[in-house]
Amino acid sequence: MINLRINGNVTAVDVPEDMPLLWVLRDVLGLTGTKFGCGIAQCGACTVHLDGEAVRSCLLAVGSIKDRSITTIEAIGNTPNGAKVQRAWLDLEVVQCGYCQSGQVMSATALLNATAVPADADIDAAMAGNICRCGTYVRIRQAIKLAAASAGT
Amino acid sequence: MNPIGSFPARDVVPNLSRRDFLEMAAATTFVFGFSVPLRASGAVTGGAIFAPNAFIRINRQGEVTLIMPQVEMGQGTYTSISMILAEELDADWGRVRVEHAPANEKLYANPDLSIQATGNSNSIRAFWKPLRLAGAATRACFVEAAARSWGISSAECRTEGGKVIHDRSGRTLDYGALVDRAAAVTPPKDPPLKDPGAFRLIGRPLKRLDTPDKVNGKATYGIDALPPGVKFATLAASPVLGGTVAHVDDGRARAIPGVRQIVVLDDLVAVVGDHMWAAKCGLEALDIRWNEGPNAGVSSELIWSRLRSASVRDGAVAKDVGNVDKAFGDRGESSNDVVTAAFEMPLLAHACMEPLNCTVHISATSAEVWIGTQVMERVHAAVAKAAGLPESQVTVHNHLIGGGFGRKLEPDMAYSAARIAKHVDGPVKVVWTREEDIRHDIYRPVYRDILWARLEGERIVSWKHRISGSAVMARFLPAFFQKGVDPDGVDSAQDIPYDIPNRRVEFNREEPPGIITGFWRGVGPNNNVFAIESFIEELARKAGKDSIAFRRAHLDKTPRLQAALDLVREKSGWDTPLPARCGRGVAAQISFASFIATVVECEVDEAGEVKLRRVTSAVDTGITVNPDTVMAQLQGGLVFGLTAGLYGEITLKEGRVQQSNFHDYRMLRIDQVPRIDVHLIKSGEGPGGIGETGATASIPALRNAIYAATGVALRRMPVDRSLLAVGAPTSRT
Numbered sequence: 073m074i075n076l077r078i079n080g081n082v083t084a085v086d087v088p089e090d091m092p093l094l095w096v097l098r099d100v101l102g103l104t105g106t107k108f109g110c111g112i113a114q115c116g117a118c119t120v121h122l123d124g125e126a127v128r129s130c131l132l133a134v135g136s137i138k139d140r141s142i143t144t145i146e147a148i149g150n151t152p153n154g155a156k157v158q159r160a161w162l163d164l165e166v167v168q169c170g171y172c173q174s175g176q177v178m179s180a181t182a183l184l185n186a187t188a189v190p191a192d193a194d195i196d197a198a199m200a201g202n203i204c205r206c207g208t209y210v211r212i213r214q215a216i217k218l219a220a221a222s223a224g225t
Numbered sequence: 226m227n228p229i230g231s232f233p234a235r236d237v238v239p240n241l242s243r244r245d246f247l248e249m250a251a252a253t254t255f256v257f258g259f260s261v262p263l264r265a266s267g268a269v270t271g272g273a274i275f276a277p278n279a280f281i282r283i284n285r286q287g288e289v290t291l292i293m294p295q296v297e298m299g300q301g302t303y304t305s306i307s308m309i310l311a312e313e314l315d316a317d318w319g320r321v322r323v324e325h326a327p328a329n330e331k332l333y334a335n336p337d338l339s340i341q342a343t344g345n346s347n348s349i350r351a352f353w354k355p356l357r358l359a360g361a362a363t364r365a366c367f368v369e370a371a372a373r374s375w376g377i378s379s380a381e382c383r384t385e386g387g388k389v390i391h392d393r394s395g396r397t398l399d400y401g402a403l404v405d406r407a408a409a410v411t412p413p414k415d416p417p418l419k420d421p422g423a424f425r426l427i428g429r430p431l432k433r434l435d436t437p438d439k440v441n442g443k444a445t446y447g448i449d450a451l452p453p454g455v456k457f458a459t460l461a462a463s464p465v466l467g468g469t470v471a472h473v474d475d476g477r478a479r480a481i482p483g484v485r486q487i488v489v490l491d492d493l494v495a496v497v498g499d500h501m502w503a504a505k506c507g508l509e510a511l512d513i514r515w516n517e518g519p520n521a522g523v524s525s526e527l528i529w530s531r532l533r534s535a536s537v538r539d540g541a542v543a544k545d546v547g548n549v550d551k552a553f554g555d556r557g558e559s560s561n562d563v564v565t566a567a568f569e570m571p572l573l574a575h576a577c578m579e580p581l582n583c584t585v586h587i588s589a590t591s592a593e594v595w596i597g598t599q600v601m602e603r604v605h606a607a608v609a610k611a612a613g614l615p616e617s618q619v620t621v622h623n624h625l626i627g628g629g630f631g632r633k634l635e636p637d638m639a640y641s642a643a644r645i646a647k648h649v650d651g652p653v654k655v656v657w658t659r660e661e662d663i664r665h666d667i668y669r670p671v672y673r674d675i676l677w678a679r680l681e682g683e684r685i686v687s688w689k690h691r692i693s694g695s696a697v698m699a700r701f702l703p704a705f706f707q708k709g710v711d712p713d714g715v716d717s718a719q720d721i722p723y724d725i726p727n728r729r730v731e732f733n734r735e736e737p738p739g740i741i742t743g744f745w746r747g748v749g750p751n752n753n754v755f756a757i758e759s760f761i762e763e764l765a766r767k768a769g770k771d772s773i774a775f776r777r778a779h780l781d782k783t784p785r786l787q788a789a790l791d792l793v794r795e796k797s798g799w800d801t802p803l804p805a806r807c808g809r810g811v812a813a814q815i816s817f818a819s820f821i822a823t824v825v826e827c828e829v830d831e832a833g834e835v836k837l838r839r840v841t842s843a844v845d846t847g848i849t850v851n852p853d854t855v856m857a858q859l860q861g862g863l864v865f866g867l868t869a870g871l872y873g874e875i876t877l878k879e880g881r882v883q884q885s886n887f888h889d890y891r892m893l894r895i896d897q898v899p900r901i902d903v904h905l906i907k908s909g910e911g912p913g914g915i916g917e918t919g920a921t922a923s924i925p926a927l928r929n930a931i932y933a934a935t936g937v938a939l940r941r942m943p944v945d946r947s948l949l950a951v952g953a954p955t956s957r958t
Contacts, residue, residue, distance in 0.1 A: 088482060091502045099457055099500035104449035105442020107627070108501070109578050110659045114887035117578060145442035158440045165432065165853055168861055169299025170439030171578040171627030177440055196896035203887060205578045205628050206299045207864025209895040211857070 074134050078103070079147035089135025094118045096134050097144060105145040105174050109203070116202030119175035119182075120144050126182035126198075145174040153184040153219070160219035168206035176202050180216050189220045275404040277366055277412045278359045279332040280310055287387055287401025289316045292326050294333040294341075295348040296599055297435055298629035299861075300916045301854035302348045304433045306356060308850050309349075312426045313360025313419060316400070317387030323434055325623040328605035339702070341602040344634050344744060346817040346914025349850055353912055361416035363407075370406035371398045385425075421848065421909065430853035435625065447624040448582040450595030452652040455584065456485060458645055459504040459656055460495040462665050465517040465880035466739050470494060474512040481506050488648045495645045501656055517880060523739030525876040528572075528671060532735050536567070536673040536693035540731030541709025543719045547727030552687035558677045563687075565677045566763060568756040569941035570694075572737070572875040573669035573745055574882075574890060579627025580662040583642035586652035587612045592619045592643065593652070597626035599633040607636035611643035630865075631744035634701070635667050660885040668875055669745030670695035671737055674718075674756035678725075683768045685779060688725045690718055692753065693733035695742040709734060717750035717816045717921070721757060722786050723779040739880055746865055747920040750816040755942065758812040758925035763938060772811050772929065773799060785845045786813055788906060789822035792843035796904055797824035806830070807838065810929025816921050817914030819846040820906075823863070825926035826899075829934045833949035835871060835927075837899045842922060844903065847910035855915050859903045862919020868893040870924040874943050 073084045076093075078101070085100055097103040097120070106129055109117030113128040120129045121143040148154030157180045160166075167173050176199070183190055183198035190198070195216050204212070276282045282290040291310050297303040303323050311321055326333045330341045337351040338344065364384055371389035372379035375396060382389050388397045400407075421427070438444040463469060473494055475487045483503025488495040496507035554560025584595040585608065592612040598604045601623055609616040626633055642655040657665070672694035679687045696711035705712050710732045719730050736742070745751065765775035773794050780787045790813055794800070799809060807828045814821055826839040840863050849855045872891040876883045884890040928939050935949050947953060 087500075088502070091500075095500050095502040098449075099502070102451055103442070104445070104451065107578070108448065108580065108656070110887050111505075112659075112886055112888070115578065115892075149441055161440045162432070162436060165430075165436065165857065167299075167433070167436040167439045168301070168857060169578065169626060169628045170436065170444055171446060173439050174442050200894045200896045203578065203892045203894060205576060205630070205865070205892065207861035207868075207893070207898070208857070209864060209893075209898040210860050210901045212895060 076134065076137060076142060077139060078142045079144060085134070087134060090133045093120065093129040093132045093134050093137065093142070097129065103144055103146055107171055107174055109172065109175075114203070115172070116175040116179060117172050119178040119202065121148070121178060121182060124182065124185045126179045145178060148178060148181055151181065154181045156219040156222050157181045157184065157215070160215040160222065164211050164215045164218060166208050166211040166215050168208055172202060172204045176204065176212055180212070180219065183216065184220060190216060273404050273408070275366070275408045277363045277407075280356065280359045281314065281363050283400055283404055285401050285404050287317065287320060287399045289314070289321045289387070291321060291323050293323050294326050294352060295335070295343040296325070296597070296623060296626060296629070298343070298597070298599065298626035298633065300348070300858055301433055301851060302343070303435050304431065305349055305850040305854060306352065307434060308426045308431060309353065309356040310360045312424055313357045314364050315384035315386065318426060318431070320387060321434075326601065328601040328621045330602040333601070341600065342634060343599045343629070344631065345748065346916040346918065349912045350818060350914055357418050358416065361418055362412040362414075365413050365416045366407040366410040367400050367403050369410045370403045374398070374406060427848070427850050428852065431851055433854070444625055446579050446627045447584070447595055447597035448579055448627065448656060450584040450622070450624065450654060452584065452586060452593070452595065455652040455654050456497050456499065456649060457501045457504050457656065458488070458495045458497040458649070458653050459501060459508055459658055460493050460641070460645065460661065461508055461511070461513060462493040462641070462661065463515050463517075464664065465515065465520050466741065467518040467520050468492065469516045469518065471514040471516045477510040478507040481510060486649060487511070488645050490644055493641060495655065497649055497653055505658065520739040521880045523880045524878050528737040528739070528877065532671055532673050532693060532737065535733055535735035536675055536691065538733055540691050540693065540733035542729065543710045543715040543732050544728060544730040546729070547687075549687050549689050549727045549729040552727035553677065553679050558689060560679070563677050563679050564764060564767060565675065566760055566940060567673060567675045568759055570672040570752045570755060571873065571942060572671050572740065573869055573873045574663050574666040574875050574884070575628070575630045575632035575745060576663060576887075576890060576892070577628030577630060577632050580659055581638040581657035582655060583639045584652060584654040585639070585643045585646035587643065587646045590614070590618060594619065594621040594639060594643070595624065596621065596639055597624040597633065598636065598639070599626070599629050600636055603636040604639040607640040608643040611640050612647060630746040631748070632666065634744050637667065659887070663885050663890055664882040666875070667741045667743035669751070670697065670742035672752040674752065676756060676760040678760070678764055680764060680768055683770055683775065683778060685723065685725045685764060687727040689729045689731075690757070691731040691733060692718060693735050694752070695736050696734040697743055697748075699734070701744070711749075713744070713749040715749065716753065717814060718753035718757060722783045722813065722815050723761070723776070724782050725779065739877060746862070747917045750814070750917070750921045751866075751924070754812065754814045754816060754921045755925045755928070758814065759928050759940070762810070762929045762932060776811070776813050783815070785820040785908070785910075786815060786822065789813065789820050789843040789845055792904055792906060793822040793824050793841055796843065796902060797826065797839070797841035799824060804828070806934050808930045808933025808935070810926045810931065810933055812922050812925035812929065814918070814922060816918050818911075819844060819913035819915055819918050821918050821922050823922040823926040825867075825923060825930040827927065827930045827934060829931060829949050831951040833946035833953065835931060835944055835946070835949070837867065837897060839899050840867075840901045840923065842903045842919070843906060844918070845906040845908050845910075846913040846915050847908050848912045849905065850912065852905055855905060856903045858915045859919040860901050862917060863901055863923040864893055864898055866920040866923035867927055869920070870927045870942050870944060872943055
């Protein structure tokens, strides 16, 4: 059994050590907000937080996580920056199909965790790993700036 | 412009018989995965429900449930459709919720497509009138019911926010309170529609109904379906189209913990496990040998050589105006001053962010399916066929779609999943890896377009355009393929905005071997607008005219496109100077009944790499239901097209698709996307399509920007950087 601290709760899962977190979340725990997109850390749809930092869960072996805290899209709204990002995403109507947006929101929140007021270059660096096939990039950029400028909830 | 608009429209707002109503009510019982967007909780509660047509249900609490005849794949159609219905119904927008329609072609066929499908950017165009009529007829029932209960004439009543109001007496009745009485009123067949000046919802940038759950992980796509007891499967299909499984050694796979079952079918092998990881590891541990079949020798070289040979033939005539040959000169198209060029478009994969998937549970007597699809009824039929069951015993639950772009106009994933599920006890979710998704796509066809034209001074007097490529409609809806002309293949080429007195358009069907081709965002116009707008650019240069002025001079009969060009000229800074190796390119089009002018500004470095600097579009799409959605579709569509222009190409070698994932089938990323400005032109014309127009616009505008920046007239996509590097040859055919 492997103990995982997910969204504040410790959960024991009976899975192989090398199993990527993505499939544990989706197929074992039913947390389907985190998405499968490529399986090789090229698209960012599977982004979650480990101790507040963005990681690609599709290549992250659960056995390597130990006692670090995992936060998924289902709980990111409970954090101040996560809530600001979600609010900005809706205020500017960023989302189209939405499939990549869990990952976008997670990456954007991690960016704000690290850099309170990101410049364009910071946004490029933090978000270039997240593909949006619908092409919502212009609004993502605007929404990150809006979230950074907002006072929170 | 609409290739399939001439097909007789079906009555999609039928006066329902009692049996129809019962069928419909039963079929819409399931509200799977799509949570209530605007209210905190609860489905429509039991008791009496007024269901005057296929789209609207209202309960005694006044809750309005709208059944979506078109699917939501990001284009915002659930919100726009709801706005149209709610507008004429005068519903309380805050009490509207939506449901996916069930598979039911009788009730939910797209009037323009004749089947239950979402595509061709026509949801609003096709359903504009039927939905308005449905809303207005329902409203009329409430008015009549209220008037009867008050003993007054219905003409004395008005409606607003889900209420019937009698101003003179100050009385009001909620729709919910009128449900039982309204059900006794026969809906009028031809109710009066609102004057657009009276619209309360249409034309406003209302917030989308589907997006709140898409930022918190609650939205449910097909891939998120988790019916109780579900197992997980992934598959390897024959890497060569038409190949079969020769031998499978599954010894190692069976030893992997969590692997439950190996399903070997003629053309694919699937591993079923406790989770995707087990299935994936199991699949990788299999030793599969394939009989590759007759397509083992197919390569991109073969595909292109066949298409190029075929493109020399005369094609079936789609349009013939004036006398093209005479206007070319005494030697027809071979006359001295006839300009000609050939343009080529590559195979493309859709690469939706949600990989192909379908969950199926087949028992002896029934099948249940969870999927996100653009073609509900075709999925329904495909699963019934695979399961060997009558369609009446198959239930399909549609979901939000994680990108469609035409890929989910095909039911192949449901057919494969159902064939696998037939061998599995209980429900099984079949998920394609990204690699399988890219390598088993139904690809955007290769096209080769040859154009000829003759100028007299600054005017084009004769024009010939021959399109060679797949006839997708001949496979998809064969009835539309007539006399050798594919209506999609010639869309936006058969009728062009430019006023040219002598004009012929030909279509040459040539199916590429070894792959299946299908619809891809932008469909036929994506190819045609690229070829036409690239060629027009070369003619403008030959005429020595400014690109926009040259186009404009041929558009005197199309003022809406002239206005779009004028606006984009102003907004893009067209007349301001640029640094060296920077350029602006324009493209103008009428596609999907929308009028769009687009300017791309780019820089090409010395190595030939292209950096986007700015994109500007001006669009007249008629009445906009939700202007913010229109803007979003254009912004995204432009990026979609630029991605294809800069990177998109699927190639084949030894019958196998060579690309596999986002490292070798690249997408534009945020750091490459510049400022994009979209300007809407106010219009009272009927609504045009908008989902695909951006994708169609940006490829030729990019190509023409590169031409302006470098002098290199690219003739095929995607952009070949080696031709753009300093010192590279400056022309090619």
